[in-house]
Amino acid sequence: MSSSSFQFKDTIITKTSAPKSSEGLPPYSNTDHMVEIDWTVADGWTAPRIVPYAPLALDPTASCLHYATQCFEGLKAFRSQDGKSLRLLRPELNLARLNVSAERASLPTFDADELLKVLVKLLSIDGHFVQPGSFVYIRPYLIGTMTGLGVCAPTSVKLGIVMVLMPSWSDKPLRLYSSNPKDAVRAWPGGFGSSKLGANYGPTLREHSIAQKDGYDQVLWLFGEEERLVTEAGASNFVAVWKNAKSGAVEVVTCSLETNLILPGINRRSAIEYLRAENKTVLETKFSIDDLDKAAEEGRLLEAFAIGTAFFVAPVKEIRTPEGKSVSVPLPSLEDGSIALELRKHFSGLMYDNYTEAHPWVVVIPKDN
Amino acid sequence: MSSSSFQFKDTIITKTSAPKSSEGLPPYSNTDHMVEIDWTVADGWTAPRIVPYAPLALDPTASCLHYATQCFEGLKAFRSQDGKSLRLLRPELNLARLNVSAERASLPTFDADELLKVLVKLLSIDGHFVQPGSFVYIRPYLIGTMTGLGVCAPTSVKLGIVMVLMPSWSDKPLRLYSSNPKDAVRAWPGGFGSSKLGANYGPTLREHSIAQKDGYDQVLWLFGEEERLVTEAGASNFVAVWKNAKSGAVEVVTCSLETNLILPGINRRSAIEYLRAENKTVLETKFSIDDLDKAAEEGRLLEAFAIGTAFFVAPVKEIRTPEGKSVSVPLPSLEDGSIALELRKHFSGLMYDNYTEAHPWVVVIPKDN
Numbered sequence: 001m002s003s004s005s006f007q008f009k010d011t012i013i014t015k016t017s018a019p020k021s022s023e024g025l026p027p028y029s030n031t032d033h034m035v036e037i038d039w040t041v042a043d044g045w046t047a048p049r050i051v052p053y054a055p056l057a058l059d060p061t062a063s064c065l066h067y068a069t070q071c072f073e074g075l076k077a078f079r080s081q082d083g084k085s086l087r088l089l090r091p092e093l094n095l096a097r098l099n100v101s102a103e104r105a106s107l108p109t110f111d112a113d114e115l116l117k118v119l120v121k122l123l124s125i126d127g128h129f130v131q132p133g134s135f136v137y138i139r140p141y142l143i144g145t146m147t148g149l150g151v152c153a154p155t156s157v158k159l160g161i162v163m164v165l166m167p168s169w170s171d172k173p174l175r176l177y178s179s180n181p182k183d184a185v186r187a188w189p190g191g192f193g194s195s196k197l198g199a200n201y202g203p204t205l206r207e208h209s210i211a212q213k214d215g216y217d218q219v220l221w222l223f224g225e226e227e228r229l230v231t232e233a234g235a236s237n238f239v240a241v242w243k244n245a246k247s248g249a250v251e252v253v254t255c256s257l258e259t260n261l262i263l264p265g266i267n268r269r270s271a272i273e274y275l276r277a278e279n280k281t282v283l284e285t286k287f288s289i290d291d292l293d294k295a296a297e298e299g300r301l302l303e304a305f306a307i308g309t310a311f312f313v314a315p316v317k318e319i320r321t322p323e324g325k326s327v328s329v330p331l332p333s334l335e336d337g338s339i340a341l342e343l344r345k346h347f348s349g350l351m352y353d354n355y356t357e358a359h360p361w362v363v364v365i366p367k368d369n
Numbered sequence: 370m371s372s373s374s375f376q377f378k379d380t381i382i383t384k385t386s387a388p389k390s391s392e393g394l395p396p397y398s399n400t401d402h403m404v405e406i407d408w409t410v411a412d413g414w415t416a417p418r419i420v421p422y423a424p425l426a427l428d429p430t431a432s433c434l435h436y437a438t439q440c441f442e443g444l445k446a447f448r449s450q451d452g453k454s455l456r457l458l459r460p461e462l463n464l465a466r467l468n469v470s471a472e473r474a475s476l477p478t479f480d481a482d483e484l485l486k487v488l489v490k491l492l493s494i495d496g497h498f499v500q501p502g503s504f505v506y507i508r509p510y511l512i513g514t515m516t517g518l519g520v521c522a523p524t525s526v527k528l529g530i531v532m533v534l535m536p537s538w539s540d541k542p543l544r545l546y547s548s549n550p551k552d553a554v555r556a557w558p559g560g561f562g563s564s565k566l567g568a569n570y571g572p573t574l575r576e577h578s579i580a581q582k583d584g585y586d587q588v589l590w591l592f593g594e595e596e597r598l599v600t601e602a603g604a605s606n607f608v609a610v611w612k613n614a615k616s617g618a619v620e621v622v623t624c625s626l627e628t629n630l631i632l633p634g635i636n637r638r639s640a641i642e643y644l645r646a647e648n649k650t651v652l653e654t655k656f657s658i659d660d661l662d663k664a665a666e667e668g669r670l671l672e673a674f675a676i677g678t679a680f681f682v683a684p685v686k687e688i689r690t691p692e693g694k695s696v697s698v699p700l701p702s703l704e705d706g707s708i709a710l711e712l713r714k715h716f717s718g719l720m721y722d723n724y725t726e727a728h729p730w731v732v733v734i735p736k737d738n
Binding site: 147151310 | 424521
């Protein structure tokens with residue numbers, strides 16, 4: 001892997017000759033432009049290119065199509081309610097994680113600061129697609145483009161960024177379907193569940209379909225036939241709030257990163273940092289579906305939520321255990337001390353409020369000249 | 370997933386207007402034509418198309434590039450020494466396994482008999498690329514083509530077949546590098562190691578690179594921190610031949626399929642069936658790197674080999690344990706009773722001998738009219 005990197009200053013920009021209207025686009029529409037940066041083991045990275053959005057021409061033997069030599073990131077750019085400001089939240093953490101994932105997938109790394117500058121430029125050009133009080137979803141990705149079907153680290157790779165107008169998250173509380181750790185496991189010690197690889201997603205879709213057919217929104221992934229540890233909810237991190245069985249103290253609990261079983265979510269991290277600054281007790285620890293069930297039985301379970309880029313903070317109202325038992329989860333209001341709704345309120349402010357003062361987590365996108 | 374299928378009789382053939390010479394092509398060259406069959410959840414499968422080999426135009430948000438919604442097969446077509454006959458060995462097993470993999474990856478299934486007819490037609494057209502005594506590698510694959518970055522079972526999918534002139538296997542005995550099951554695990558119970566998904570390959574390349582940097586050919590994947598079970602060698606199955614410590618009887622041992630930790634290899638299966646018909650004792654069972662090491666120490670280890678489509682039957686001469694100990698593996702000759710070389714000889718006959726009589730495992734490709 002090359003330790004050298006592309007530089008933003010070398011970026012070549014080719015604007016579309018057929019710009020789309022930014023109004024009235026259906027969900028999942030892409031914006032007008034995208035980023036492409038190519039790498040070969042012989043020559044390292046090319047200069048970044050911002051080009052009109054178009055299909056990729058990939059050889060049918062390209063490594064990424066057969067051996068899942070691929071990793072990605074997901075982040076959002078938010079337009080303030082007054083329409084004046086377009087901003088990112090902690091994008092440097094996403095791009096640093098992309099490098100971690102790239103290394104895990106035997107793909108080349110790069111200077112994340114330079115990629116952030118390229119992304120900011122792309123947003124400067126296509127930012128008019130983001131409506132006031134809304135967001136655009138940003139997908140940086142790396143794929144192995146080496147041809148010939150050799151099973152080895154790709155000798156040619158593409159780094160891309162595309163942007164998609166995904167629908168807003170729903171306010172409907174989630175119903176989660178616990179996987180049975182005997183026959184459906186998302187990640188495991190010594191595996192790659194803590195990196196954002198394509199390989200963590202495709203094989204989980206079967207369980208997701210089973211959950212959806214039963215009327216559930218996401219899979220709650222458990223690990224360990226005996227331990228039945230709670231790890232992730234769908235493609236989000238999972239958080240519960242309960243009263244400690246002994247002390248009665250309110251604790252916010254979420255799976256520890258030490259196990260390497262979960263993705264180290266950026267929103268998870270931001271929520272933990274925010275809550276700890278607010279003097280809440282947040283435990284990154286092991287806990288099981290049985291602990292959750294018991295807490296609910298004893299009236300100690302206060303709430304639970306999924307947290308991630310796609311769904312932001314999504315309260316959970318029900319969890320189905322592997323045995324088919326329905327565990328009801330309370331849905332407190334903001335006034336009743338809901339942590340989920342407090343997080344929503346706080347982060348929505350950073351995302352959408354009319355911009356008044358600098359915040360260390362916020363990167364403001366300048367308008368394109 | 371659709372239970373309906375495309376039909377061979379509907380195949381549309383478009384031949385290239387610029388055929389390549391079939392002589393003097395470099396390794397990893399593709400043949401002139403390829404198969405494409407598309408599927409949507411709304412309309413099911415399109416008619417098969419045999420078309421000139423060309424890049425695929427994939428939207429940058431295609432599911433297969435981000436979520437590893439992909440699976441594949443690998444098989445070979447062999448040209449006899451006299452050049453007169455082109456043949457496949459048990460291709461129906463590969464195409465049946467492709468359906469199993471497709472289901473595991475939330476991709477649509479199809480009628481494998483119909484796909485075999487399409488493949489035979491492709492080989493009829495491009496068979497002149499296969500030189501006497503040589504083979505072409507055939508890669509059927511399915512990829513999710515759904516756009517928009519939704520994390521769900523793809524609603525549009527492409528099935529393709531391409532053929533590549535891979536280099537012949539080397540006769541050099543392999544040196545294997547055992548993974549440390551504490552931090553590098555290929556597959557796990559409740560996972561997907563027994564299906565041929567892209568997700569089983571990309572995340573293993575890092576360990577493969579480590580092995581290669583140390584001068585080893587393939588990774589010997591161990592499973593279980595305590596058990597240290599021998600599972601697979603690189604992308605091949607692993608077989609050892611030893612004398613039983615108690616009875617002294619010669620046993621051929623290979624990892625059981627029951628664990629779901631290994632791919633159920635077609636060559637593995639053919640070898641087992643052949644050896645059992647020859648009254649050899651073949652055990653599909655659990656055994657560890659420590660069992661192998663002990664057998665070698667005690668002079669009971671007779672030989673070992675990797676078996677798979679890519680490398681066929683490849684004798685192993687050395688295995689490095691996770692502790693860095695080098696275990697020497699004997700390399701008996703055919704006259705000394707080598708099982709590996711007996712398998713090579715037997716299957717080479719089926720692949721390359723001048724065709725004299727029908728064999729139930731052989732499918733002969735007719736010449737194109």
